[in-house]
Amino acid sequence: MSPRLSVVMIAKNAADLLPDCLASISWADEIVLLDSGSSDNTVELARSLGVQVHVNRDWQGYGIQRQRAQDYATGDYVLMIDTDERVTPELAQSIRSVLAAPQTGAIYSIARRNYFLGRFMRHSGWYPDRVMRLYERDRYRYNDNLVHESLDARGAPVIELAGDLLHLTCRDFSGFQQKQLAYAAAWAQERHQRGKKTSLAAIFGHTLGAFVKTLLLRGGILDGKQGWLLAVVNAQYTFNKYTELWALSRGYSEKVSL
Incomplete structure (x- = not known):
């Protein structure tokens, strides 16, 4: 059987x-x-x-x-x-x-x-x-x-x-963006819990790298307009991941004392 x-x-x-x-x-x-x-x-x-x-x-x-x-x-x-x-x-x-x-x-x-x-x-x-x-x-x-x-x-x-x-992957673009934001926050939280940190230089380096990798190294330019847009989306996702980690590692929040 x-x-x-x-x-x-x-x-x-x-x-x-x-x-x-x-x-x-x-x-x-x-x-x-x-x-x-x-x-x-x-x-x-x-x-x-x-x-x-x-x-x-x-x-x-x-x-x-x-x-x-x-x-x-x-x-x-x-x-x-x-x-x-x-x-x-x-x-x-x-x-x-x-x-x-x-x-x-x-x-x-x-x-x-x-x-x-x-x-x-x-x-x-x-x-x-x-x-x-x-x-x-x-x-x-x-x-x-x-x-x-x-x-x-x-x-x-x-x-x-x-x-x-x-x-x-993308039922509607706003929903796709919300999902990407949630993924970025979870990624950063997981690494923060493991004691990982990052820097401003690393944030921008990883962001630029994600754009170049998607568009050029992985041939996104051959996917037309969607290839360009995906390169931007991947760069944005990468920026969100590392910026969230940067903020978490420094204890930044929106709480203020008046």
């Missing part, structure tokens, strides 16, 4: 994204969704579509929340995706092939095809943007990172799968 596959995802206020996402993984043995406190009808919609839904509002970061979601799964293998991602037919076939002839201990790398402001980003460091998302449930766990979480998979063999995972 082939191993069972659990598709696992975390979500918040994703009702508009769920139907297409779930349609792309309807062939899975089990779909598990952990909601972190949606105010829309994400939970009700997911349940009506046959998803095993759980709710945990105690948000402690992406790493912990992904592991909580994985702990609800019962399949032999886990495919971890987000609600703004879609499994293409070619990728689905690759996953089925893995389940038909699994390799013990292997982690499977998936090429993510990112869309930004209506364009498939072929360059800019955004393609193939490989992510490790298919693995044996009992063998691998997520770390506790607030953001940029990853599997604890040191020394594991990594096998690249054919087929893309579509990623709709």
